[in-house]
Amino acid sequence: MRLVAIGGSGYLGRDLCREAHARGWEVVQAGHASGVGVPLDVRDGEAVTRLLADARPDVVVNLAYVQDGPDAWGTNVDGARHVATAAAVRGCRLLQMSTDVVFDGRKGAPYVEEDEPTPCTDYGRSKAEAERVVADVDPGALVVRTSLIVGGPGHEASRHELVALDREATFYDDEIRCPVQVTDLARALLELAALDVAGPLHVAGADAVSRADLAELVRRGPVRRAPAPSARPLDCTLDSSRARALLRTELRGVRAVFARCR
Numbered sequence: 736m737r738l739v740a741i742g743g744s745g746y747l748g749r750d751l752c753r754e755a756h757a758r759g760w761e762v763v764q765a766g767h768a769s770g771v772g773v774p775l776d777v778r779d780g781e782a783v784t785r786l787l788a789d790a791r792p793d794v795v796v797n798l799a800y801v802q803d804g805p806d807a808w809g810t811n812v813d814g815a816r817h818v819a820t821a822a823a824v825r826g827c828r829l830l831q832m833s834t835d836v837v838f839d840g841r842k843g844a845p846y847v848e849e850d851e852p853t854p855c856t857d858y859g860r861s862k863a864e865a866e867r868v869v870a871d872v873d874p875g876a877l878v879v880r881t882s883l884i885v886g887g888p889g890h891e892a893s894r895h896e897l898v899a900l901d902r903e904a905t906f907y908d909d910e911i912r913c914p915v916q917v918t919d920l921a922r923a924l925l926e927l928a929a930l931d932v933a934g935p936l937h938v939a940g941a942d943a944v945s946r947a948d949l950a951e952l953v954r955r956g957p958v959r960r961a962p963a964p965s966a967r968p969l970d971c972t973l974d975s976s977r978a979r980a981l982l983r984t985e986l987r988g989v990r991a992v993f994a995r996c997r
């Protein structure tokens with residue numbers, strides 16, 4: 736199998752490339768400003784087309800994104816369109832990464848794949864639009880909605896873990912997410928690449944916890960808590976039962992992930 740990982744220089748992308756390599760896949764790791772991997776700007780459609788023409792992948796995973804600022808829409812939405820178009824032309828399998836914050840967290844129950852996106856942040860709006868564009872251009876693509884990505888003990892820390900160690904920081908106790916361990920997620924993506932499943936799929940960890948709960952698991956002690964501002968998503972718990980039924984990889988809950996260091 737030949738994989739092109741766009742955004743392969745990022746936190747999840749590096750793990751994905753490592754796991755694919757360990758399975759004997761040929762891997763093209765595309766990065767951007769970090770200088771890691773083959774340089775690519777997803778906002779440049781011709782460059783994306785050229786990369787896929789040169790690499791001739793079986794599978795493309797698009798992880799490239801910017802959280803906010805002037806580059807976010809172009810990277811998240813135009814970039815997703817460019818990748819989906821090039822993947823569709825070449826007939827390769829596409830996995831597009833998305834997020835639980837395409838939902839506003841006001842449903843009052845776990846979100847299932849059939850729920851309509853209701854984003855309440857600019858980031859969520861850009862990812863929801865990227866989902867729509869990808870489904871339109873490449874209906875066979877899999878759109879993987881996930882949650883906060885963490886490393887856990889013995890793994891490189893994610894930015895969520897690094898911020899949890901900041902003693903001055905305050906953490907929302909009513910913003911609920913289902914954090915997922917990065918290698919669990921990378922392995923799940925490689926499994927899903929080989930399955931005939933399309934559209935949105937929820938692939939998140941088994942435990943729904945607040946940002947404050949997550950920070951306390953990381954810090955192994957109490958953190959300052961506060962309610963989320965009204966513009967924030969609230970309970971974005973993802974129901975990942977469909978993915979669990981498809982996968983051999985276990986999507987561990989964050990309590991199990993961090994229990995190993997106790």
Ligand SMILES: NC(=O)c1ccc[n+]([C@@H]2O[C@H](COP(=O)([O-])OP(=O)(O)OC[C@H]3O[C@@H](n4cnc5c(N)ncnc54)[C@H](OP(=O)(O)O)[C@@H]3O)[C@@H](O)[C@H]2O)c1
Binds near residue numbers: 767771798810882884
């Ligand atoms: N991290 C989370 O908690 C979380 C939660 C839910 C969903 N997700 C989704 O999971 C995916 C991966 O997240 P992550 O945390 O691994 O991201 P990350 O570490 O921030 O990496 C982002 C990647 O995007 C690349 N990139 C940025 N601008 C680009 C551009 N113009 N052209 C090409 N590549 C560009 C970066 O390249 P350089 O670094 O080389 O510039 C990097 O490889 C994203 O799609 C995100 O929406 C993440």
